[in-house]
Amino acid sequence: xxxxxxxxxxxxxxxxxxxxxxxxxxxxxxxxxxxxxxxxxxxxxxxxxxxxxxxxxxxxxxxxxxxxxxxxxxxxxxxxxxxxxxxxxxxxxxxxxxxxxxxxxxxxxxxxxxxxxxxxxxxxxxxxxxxxxxxxxxxxxxxxxxxxxxxxxxxxxxxxxxxxxxxxxxxxxxxxxxxxxxxxxxxxxxxxxxxxxxxxxxxxxx
Amino acid sequence: xxxxxxxxxxxxxxxxxxxxxxxxxxxxxxxxxxxxxxxxxxxxxxxxxxxxxxxxxxxxxxxxxxxxxxxxxxxxxxxxxxxxxxxxxxxxxxxxxxxxxxxxxxxxxxxxxxxxxxxxxxxxxxxxxxxxxxxxxxxxxxxxxxxxxxxxxxxxxxxxxxxxxxxxxxxxxxxxxxxxxxxxxxxxxxxxxxxxxxxxxxxxxx
Numbered sequence: 001x002x003x004x005x006x007x008x009x010x011x012x013x014x015x016x017x018x019x020x021x022x023x024x025x026x027x028x029x030x031x032x033x034x035x036x037x038x039x040x041x042x043x044x045x046x047x048x049x050x051x052x053x054x055x056x057x058x059x060x061x062x063x064x065x066x067x068x069x070x071x072x073x074x075x076x077x078x079x080x081x082x083x084x085x086x087x088x089x090x091x092x093x094x095x096x097x098x099x100x101x102x103x104x105x106x107x108x109x110x111x112x113x114x115x116x117x118x119x120x121x122x123x124x125x126x127x128x129x130x131x132x133x134x135x136x137x138x139x140x141x142x143x144x145x146x147x148x149x150x151x152x153x154x155x156x157x158x159x160x161x162x163x164x165x166x167x168x169x170x171x172x173x174x175x176x177x178x179x180x181x182x183x184x185x186x187x188x189x190x191x192x193x194x195x196x197x198x199x200x201x202x203x204x205x206x
Numbered sequence: 207x208x209x210x211x212x213x214x215x216x217x218x219x220x221x222x223x224x225x226x227x228x229x230x231x232x233x234x235x236x237x238x239x240x241x242x243x244x245x246x247x248x249x250x251x252x253x254x255x256x257x258x259x260x261x262x263x264x265x266x267x268x269x270x271x272x273x274x275x276x277x278x279x280x281x282x283x284x285x286x287x288x289x290x291x292x293x294x295x296x297x298x299x300x301x302x303x304x305x306x307x308x309x310x311x312x313x314x315x316x317x318x319x320x321x322x323x324x325x326x327x328x329x330x331x332x333x334x335x336x337x338x339x340x341x342x343x344x345x346x347x348x349x350x351x352x353x354x355x356x357x358x359x360x361x362x363x364x365x366x367x368x369x370x371x372x373x374x375x376x377x378x379x380x381x382x383x384x385x386x387x388x389x390x391x392x393x394x395x396x397x398x399x400x401x402x403x404x405x406x407x408x409x410x411x412x
Contacts, residue, residue: 007260011253011254014249025226028225029227031294032224034257045251046251051216051240052251055214055240066213090237
């Protein structure tokens with residue numbers, strides 16, 4: 001897309017690098033911003049400068065926060081014996097929204113994916129092992145995506161964590177609640193048959 | 207969406223106000239930016255501050271540009287007797303890409319839409335009339351969207367421009383080139399029958 005204005009072109013290019021945004025959508029975004037008041041556009045730009053300056057990662061679990069320890073890690077009511085390992089902070093938000101987990105998190109910052117050039121050394125694994133050294137943790141839950149890369153990371157982690165005396169678990173995989181069997185893929189349906197649970201356990205206790 | 211970090215929440219909210227972007231997509235955008243180098247994130251923010259400071263509107267046609275007159279208006283090779291009236295700068299880009307139009311533009315900055323609270327006084331109409339006062343212009347082409355609002359604007363403009371001795375025209379409406387008749391809606395197909403052209407005219411002269 002060739003635009004007459006350089007600043008406009010630059011703004012469009014910046015938006016177009018976002019995931020799933022092409023040049024036409026980026027152009028639409030920029031025109032939307034230009035229709036706003038100058039101070040709102042300034043606020044938009046400043047927000048990202050502030051983000052760059054102020055964003056911090058929790059020194060314990062790598063969650064994003066405004067202080068050096070995140071709200072979850074500093075909350076004394078949370079169960080410190082369970083750590084849930086997730087890929088990124090979006091997963092923390094998703095799990096927090098379920099209100100079913102009272103333990104702590106550990107954000108890996110990615111999963112092992114040789115095709116994308118991500119190896120174990122790019123992930124926050126050493127700090128996870130440091131956290132286990134204390135002996136305070138009883139269980140580590142792997143809550144990574146159920147893809148080849150997620151499974152590889154689970155396997156790698158399980159080998160690394162073998163030496164600690166902790167229980168390792170993964171999220172249950174099965175049919176979605178409210179989902180019809182005819183729309184469930186064979187792999188998931190097959191797995192949910194293999195991993196079937198006693199009927200009493202399927203009743204949610206609140 | 208409730209996030210633990212305020213700066214993060216602010217960045218997500220800023221993205222979420224863009225057209226077609228919800229909170230989940232906005233969150234994805236922010237995480238994408240956070241994975242980049244700090245200077246790239248700073249550049250992202252600065253781009254929009256610059257946009258706010260440097261963007262200008264052509265004093266003649268309201269096209270967006272870096273100087274006070276846009277490249278189209280200052281290009282002496284363009285035909286100054288024809289003005290194409292468009293809704294916004296995106297339409298200028300679309301028409302320029304066809305390479306079929308050698309005249310000048312006039313960007314209205316919107317179309318008359320009572321439901322959205324946009325009336326004739328919100329559009330750049332007075333300056334269009336000023337441009338016609340000079341008597342230099344022979345033809346005004348209405349290139350607005352073919353919706354009720356576009357047609358209303360065309361009608362309003364045609365009444366306003368009556369007093370000037372200029373030819374008024376609109377874009378031809380008809381079947382898309384390469385489009386099958388079975389996929390064309392009845393209204394468009396009907397109109398293309400009514401406005402049929404002599405066969406010789408349908409051959410594009412390059």
